[in-house]
Amino acid sequence: MSLPNLxxxxxxxxxxxxxxxxxxxxSYPLTLNALRTACNQTSSRxxxxxxxxxxxxxxxxxxxxxxxxxxxxADHGRRTIKYAQVAVEVLALAPDERAxxxxxLLRGPQAPGELKTRTDRLHGFADRADVEATLKxxxxxxEPLVVELPRRPGQQDARWVHLLGEVPAAxxxxxxxxxxxxxxxxxxxxxxxxxxxxxxVAEEYxxxxxxxxxxxxxxxxxxxxxxxxxxDRPVADVGAGTGAITAALARAGAxxxxxxxxxxxxxxxxxxxxxxxxxxxxQRTLLRPPAAAGWGAITAWYSLIHYxxxxxxxxxxxxxxxxxxEGILAVALHAGAAVETTDEWLGHEVSTPWVRHxxxxxxxxxxxxxxxxxxxxxEVGEDTDRLFVLAQRP
Numbered sequence: 001m002s003l004p005n006l007x008x009x010x011x012x013x014x015x016x017x018x019x020x021x022x023x024x025x026x027s028y029p030l031t032l033n034a035l036r037t038a039c040n041q042t043s044s045r046x047x048x049x050x051x052x053x054x055x056x057x058x059x060x061x062x063x064x065x066x067x068x069x070x071x072x073x074a075d076h077g078r079r080t081i082k083y084a085q086v087a088v089e090v091l092a093l094a095p096d097e098r099a100x101x102x103x104x105l106l107r108g109p110q111a112p113g114e115l116k117t118r119t120d121r122l123h124g125f126a127d128r129a130d131v132e133a134t135l136k137x138x139x140x141x142x143e144p145l146v147v148e149l150p151r152r153p154g155q156q157d158a159r160w161v162h163l164l165g166e167v168p169a170a171x172x173x174x175x176x177x178x179x180x181x182x183x184x185x186x187x188x189x190x191x192x193x194x195x196x197x198x199x200x201v202a203e204e205y206x207x208x209x210x211x212x213x214x215x216x217x218x219x220x221x222x223x224x225x226x227x228x229x230x231x232d233r234p235v236a237d238v239g240a241g242t243g244a245i246t247a248a249l250a251r252a253g254a255x256x257x258x259x260x261x262x263x264x265x266x267x268x269x270x271x272x273x274x275x276x277x278x279x280x281x282x283q284r285t286l287l288r289p290p291a292a293a294g295w296g297a298i299t300a301w302y303s304l305i306h307y308x309x310x311x312x313x314x315x316x317x318x319x320x321x322x323x324x325x326e327g328i329l330a331v332a333l334h335a336g337a338a339v340e341t342t343d344e345w346l347g348h349e350v351s352t353p354w355v356r357h358x359x360x361x362x363x364x365x366x367x368x369x370x371x372x373x374x375x376x377x378x379e380v381g382e383d384t385d386r387l388f389v390l391a392q393r394p
Contacts, residue, residue, distance in 0.1 A: 003143050004066040006165030012039050013059035014068060015105030017085035018098060022122050029072055029082035032056060042218060046107045096134045099123035101145060101162055109149055109159040113372040117392060135160050177337045180308050182353035190353060194306055197350040198262040204346040206242040206268045213244050222388055226297050227252035229328045233296025238283035239303020243269035246276055259286060284315060286322060294324030300331045306353055313365035320369040323393040329371060333357050335378050335387040359387045366391045
């Protein structure tokens with residue numbers, strides 16, 4: 001059969017049906033509500049969407065027309081229509097092919113290393129070479145299911161994409177801006193400005209941002225994900241400030257220590273979270289944990305927003321080298337194309353540089369450091385866009 005040309009909605013609906021049949025078989029086939037919830041997940045989805053019932057139903061109708069999905073009635077309780085895929089039979093997918101196609105439908109173009117990590121609940125690939133062999137088999141079909149994309153600047157590995165329809169284009173590069181200008185007087189002068197800023201605002205910072213995470217569900221979820229992936233290994237929260245992220249990691253079960261280069265910020269952190277461990281240290285000179293080969297996870301939550309792209313890339317590479325095998329590096333940054341210096345912050349006269357970073361450059365820095373991306377999101381805000389990247393050392 002000729003491959004159908006699925007719309008992005010149809011791709012998402014089909015991907016969800018393929019995924020949930022494996023991961024939650026007791027709830028499969030899916031009700032409309034369950035299918036809509038699966039489509040709108042904020043984890044393991046790129047892009048994150050907010051489909052309504054009508055959109056999902058339209059997608060299902062189109063998949064039925066393509067012969068890739070169908071519906072049935074529940075055979076007990078209230079008569080409820082449920083939805084299922086038949087693409088595995090129609091496309092004659094082996095289990096390994098099914099797993100890769102599922103993740104490609106849900107998350108777009110990906111490199112083999114990313115696919116190995118992201119398919120762990122769907123199929124047990126032995127290693128990256130096993131993934132590559134399956135992709136090549138899928139590409140060699142009479143009607144190829146996937147194709148390898150040309151390698152882009154900053155990427156170590158070429159990415160693969162499915163051929164069941166046009167994949168939504170990734171955002172283009174952020175407009176060029178001279179982010180290096182913050183070092184016009186030298187890195188030492190910038191560092192002195194930062195120390196002076198955080199020494200001045202420490203108390204007000206805690207008052208303003210001490211509970212800000214309560215209103216940030218996506219960030220709470222990412223922090224909990226980091227704690228889960230760290231297992232029982234030590235976690236470092238660098239640029240901990242007054243300890244909000246350190247405390248969130250601890251609540252999620254992480255064995256965490258907070259590090260910051262500002263004694264004044266750490267004084268507030270210790271008063272606010274007396275049961276947690278905090279140490280004075282610059283994230284650029286962090287050491288490995290004393291009783292382990294490497295960190296199970298390192299978080300840098302908005303601690304890189306005062307640095308240039310070259311410094312961010314160097315810092316990502318440095319921190320990646322401190323991770324244990326399968327350790328996690330998670331960062332939050334301001335995204336965009338802007339550099340500004342504020343003369344007043346939180347009621348104090350201070351000189352503070354702020355940098356908004358190009359998401360493509362940051363993600364390229366993670367790839368160049370040999371990390372495999374697990375989650376990456378750009379959250380569009382009214383005043384500030386935010387970039388979140390969570391990646392793993394192979």
